[in-house]
Amino acid sequence: MSFTDWLKGREQKARGAADKRAVPDGIWSKCAVCGHIIFQKEILSNYHVCPECGHHFALAPYERISMLLDDGSFTAIDEDLRPQDPLEFDGRKPYRQSLNNAIETTGQREAIVTGFGRIDSHRVAFGVMDFAFIAGSMGSVVGEKVTRLFEAAMAEQTPVITVAGSGGARMQEGMLSLMQMAKTAAAVERHNQAGLLYISIFTNPTSGGVLASFASLADILIAEPKAFVGFAGPRVIEQTLNETLPKGFQTSASMLEHGMIDMIVARSALKNTTAQLIASLGYKERSVV
Amino acid sequence: MSFTDWLKGREQKARGAADKRAVPDGIWSKCAVCGHIIFQKEILSNYHVCPECGHHFALAPYERISMLLDDGSFTAIDEDLRPQDPLEFDGRKPYRQSLNNAIETTGQREAIVTGFGRIDSHRVAFGVMDFAFIAGSMGSVVGEKVTRLFEAAMAEQTPVITVAGSGGARMQEGMLSLMQMAKTAAAVERHNQAGLLYISIFTNPTSGGVLASFASLADILIAEPKAFVGFAGPRVIEQTLNETLPKGFQTSASMLEHGMIDMIVARSALKNTTAQLIASLGYKERSVV
C-alpha cells in the first residue's frame, strides 16, 4: 500500500460522512474510529468531532472557515488561479483527469483556499488546504496562492494563519511542485523578517513537502489532536527499516513530546486559542525593534 | 574525590615536567600517560607533545603564545589587573592564600593572559588561560580581562582567539564569578554582531562556567586531541547517575562526534589551521552585509 493509499484510508475513515444514512429522525453517521452513531446536527454542533471518542473528522475548507473565522468575514483572493498540466503528465491516470475528478468532488478549483478574514475581530490573512483535492498536494497553484497570501499579508501588515492538510508536493507537476517549497519558504521568511506573526495549524494529515516548507516555518505551530504529522510516509519508513513503527509515531502527540510543535489544540478551542495568540503577538509595538 | 582533585590529577599527569630529572646528557621527563622517556629539548621541538603516544602536555601561557603567535608579536594588555578577596572567603584554605600560592607557582597574576599579536601576520586579539592558576577558574579578573579583550577587538575590528583551559567559575569569588559568565557572553555577542571572527580553542580541560559562557560562543570551535571537554565534572555525573560513564565520554573526540565542535587539531597544526581560518573569515568585505 502506498503512502497516498494509506492516507486515503485514513481520510475515508475520518469522514464519518462516508457512512451517512437517513432515518426518520434525521441523517446520521457512524464514527469510523469508535463506531459511535452520531446525528448530523450533533456532528455540526460538535465541530465535526465525534462526541464519543474525540476523533476529529476532516473538514472542507469552508467548514473550517466557518469554524475559525468570524461569521461572514472571509473574502477569498486569487480564486481564479487554476492548475495546468505543464508536464502533460500521464501516470496510470492522466493528471488532467485527476484534476477534473478533484474539482468535481470538492467543488474547489485547487487544494487551497486563501483570503482575508477576521478572528475575534483581528484581521488576518488566512489559507486552508483541502486534503480531498488530490491529497492536498502542493503544485504550482497552491505554491502561488500561499506565496501571494504572504505577500498580501506583508502589504497589509497582518498576521497569517494557515491550516495545512497535505500529502506533500504534487508529483504530477514534477519539479515545478518541488520549487513551490522554495518559493513559499522564501515568502514566509520575508513576512517573518517584517516582524509579522505566522501561526500554522497542522490537521490530519500534514506531511512531505508542505511540512518541509512553509507550514513548518511559523512562529507558532499547532496541531489538532491525533493528526498524522511527519515528513516521510510510514510505509516508506517501514520499507527503509524493515520493521514496524513504534506506537503513536508521527502523531501530533509524538511531535509535541519531541519538541516539534508548540501545542495540541482541540478543534473546539482552536478559534479562542488563535485569537488569544493574535491578541498577544499580532500587533506589536514597532518601537521596540 | 572532587572534580578539582580529579582535574588536578589529570593536570599533574599531563605535566611531564612533574617527573623531571637531570642526567649527564640533559634533562629528561617521563610521559605520565605512556611512560615514555623524553628529553626536554625533544619535548620543546615537538610542541610539548609526547612523540610516543601523542599526549598533549599542558602549556604555560607564554609557551602557548610562542607556539601560536608570530615571534615577538605579542603585547599583553591589562596586565595590572589583580584579584581581590571581596567575600573574604575562608574555606579549608583562605582565598588569599590560594591566590598567593598560584601567583608564586605560575609567575602569573591571574588565570588568563590577554593581549594583541599576529598569527601569520594577521593581527588578532588573543587570550590564553592558565589551568595551573587555581584550575584556570574564572573570577572577576578573568571575566574583566576577557570582556576588555573583546571590547578592544571591536574597537580595532580584529578577530579574537582564545585558548581555554578551565575548571569553571571561581568559587571563592562567589556570585561575582557567576556574573562573569553573563558579562563575557554579552561582550562576545557584541563582537559577533559587529561581524567579527571569534575562534575558541579548548585545551585539556575545558569545563563548567567557562565552557558554558564565552568559550562556547565562537564562530569556530576547535579542541586539542584527547582534551576533557564537558559542562559537569565526571564525578558529579557519576554521583547523579550512580553508574560509571561510557568510555571516551566528555573528550574532544566525543564532542566532535556529537556535533559540538568544528574540529580537533593537533598542537603542531594549530597555528596553520588558525591562520587559514583567519585568512578566510577574518577580514570580510563589508559591502555584503
Add this chain to the structure above:
Amino acid sequence: MSRRFYMDFERPVVELEERLEELKKHPAAHQPDIAKEIKFLEAQMGRLKKRVYSNLTAWQKVQISRHPERPPFSAYLDNIFHDFIELHGDRSFGDDQAIVGGLAKIDGRAVMVVGQEKGRGTHGRLKRNFGMAHPEGYRKAGRLYKLAGKFGLPLVTFIDTPGAYAGIGAEERGQAGAIAECLRTMSSLPVPIVTVNIGEGGSGGALALGVTDRFFMLENAYYSVITPEGCAAILWQEKEKAPEAAEALRLTADQLVQLGIIDGIIPEPLGGAHRDPQTVARQVGDSVIKALGELSPVPAEQLKQARYDRFRRIGVFSEGKESDERANRSNV
C-alpha cells in the same frame, strides 16, 4: 494529624504547633483553664517563631528554599498571570518539562514568561526532573526569548533550580553550549526582562534565565556559583561542611543586594513562602508589575545598553601600579 515535613531547626516550632492543635481538638477545649493554656501557648508561639525564623543562617535559608512544600513556578503562574498559553519544545529534540514557558498576561500586559518548574508530588517532581533542565530545556527557553524579541513582548523569568542537569545525555547534547546561547540571547534581547528567583538559584543553570534588567529574590531564596554541598566537597573535602560553605559563598538575598548583584528582596512570611503562598505571590506580582512599568517606556537600544552595563560593571579587582592601587569596587 499527618506529620508535616520540617527542618531540624524548626523542631521547637513544629512541636509547639502540634501541641496546640491537639489541645484545640480536645473535647474540653472551651473550658476556661484549657482555653487559657491555648491562649498562652499561642503567644509563646509568636515569640518562638520570631526567634527561630528571624535570624536564619545562610544554610537554613538554603534548606527553606528547598522545602518540598515551597510554592514552585506554577504557583506564581497560576496566581499572578492570566490567559497563559504554554509553548512547548525546542523544535529539534524534545520538550523539557523542567522549563515551562509561554505567553501570558500580567495586570493586562502581554508578556512572555519562562520559568523553572520543580513540580509537586513525587510524580510531578520526576516529570519535571526536580527543576534540572537538559539542553533542550535551555534551547526551548532560548527559542521563547527570541519570540519575545521578535514581537516586542517583555520577558519575565522565574528561577528555581538546583542547577542544570548533570547526565550523559545532557552532556552529549551540549549542556554548556545551550546555556551559553541563552546568555548570549538574553544579553541582546530588545525587550524588557524581569527575573524573580523564587527558590534555588543554582549556578549557570539558573543564570541562563537571569541575564536581565531587574533581578528580585524571595527572602529565603539563594543564588550561588555552586551548591553549598558541591563547594564543601571541593574546598573542604567534606560535604558536611555545606553550612560553612553556604556562609562563605554569600548566596542569600540580603548578601547579594549588598554585593550589587540583585535589585530587590521580596519578603516571605515567617517560616517561608509555603506558609502563605497567596500573599507571597501577590508581592511577587507587584514587584514584577512595577518593574515592567518602569522598563516598558525605555527604547530597545537603551534597554540593551543598560543591560550590558549592568553586568559589565560587576567584578571586584584592583588595577594600576601596586603602590598606586585603584580598586574597582563600583558594585559593592
Add this chain to the structure above:
Amino acid sequence: MSRRFYMDFERPVVELEERLEELKKHPAAHQPDIAKEIKFLEAQMGRLKKRVYSNLTAWQKVQISRHPERPPFSAYLDNIFHDFIELHGDRSFGDDQAIVGGLAKIDGRAVMVVGQEKGRGTHGRLKRNFGMAHPEGYRKAGRLYKLAGKFGLPLVTFIDTPGAYAGIGAEERGQAGAIAECLRTMSSLPVPIVTVNIGEGGSGGALALGVTDRFFMLENAYYSVITPEGCAAILWQEKEKAPEAAEALRLTADQLVQLGIIDGIIPEPLGGAHRDPQTVARQVGDSVIKALGELSPVPAEQLKQARYDRFRRIGVFSEGKESDERANRSNV
C-alpha cells in the same frame, strides 16, 4: 579482470570492451591480423558507445546518476577546491557524515562549500548513509550557510542524494522542520550561492542545498520531486513502472533547462562522469568559478531580491476569467 559494475543497457559496450582488453593482452597482439582486428573493434566501439549513450532515456540517466563508481562530492572537493577546512557538527546533536562542509578556496577565492557525500566503498557508503542526511545534517548545513552569511563568503553547494533519510530518529528529530529551515536560510542569505547537482537530486532533501542563484546539473544527473520508484509505487501502484515514471517526471537536466528550473548543463563523457572524473571535475570547476565571478560584484540586497524573484516566478497556472485566460508560463 575483475568484472566492472554495469547497467543493463550498457551490456553491449561492456562486452566489447572486455573482448578488446582480452585481445590486447594476447601475446600475439602485435601480429598484423590481430592488430587489425583490434583496430576494427576500436572503431566499432566508438560507434557503439555513441549509439548506446547518446540517446539515453530518463531512466537510464537515473541509473547512471546512481552508478557506484560515479564520482561523489569528495572527488570535486579534492579536484576543484584547495585549502579545505572541514567544519563539523550541528552544535546540538551530532555530526552527520552524509553532509560535508567547510571553508575552502576555489581559484584563489575563499568560499563556504557544503555538499552531500555518498562515500566510496561499502564502509564509506554506510558511514555516509548513502548520502541520505538526518536532521542534524541539515542543521549543520544551515549553520554553515549562516556562517557564510556572517563573513560574506560565497556559498557553493553540491547536491547528490536519493533523498532525506526516512527513519524513526530522523522523523523524531524533525526532518521536515530541519529542511524547511535550510530553505528559509538560503532564501535570505546575503552572499552569492552556486549549486551543482552532480548525481541524484532527490526531492526536499536535495532542495535543502538548492535555494540558489545558479543551478548547474551534470548531464546525467537527475532532479525530481520524488524518486521514480516512489512515483511509480504511488501513481502506477507498481514499482516496476519506474522507467515510465522517470519519463513522466521530467527530471533530466535538459528537460529542467526547458522548464526554466536550472541554468546550465555540464557535459559528461560518453557513459558517465565516472569514465573521466578529472575532466568532469575541471568543467564543474570552470562553471562554478564563472558563476562566482558574475555574482560576486552584485550587492547583497540585489542578490537576495534576484534569488527571491528566481523562485517567485516558477509555476505554471492559468489566471483570470476562464474565457479570457492568461496563463503564467513565464518560466517555460
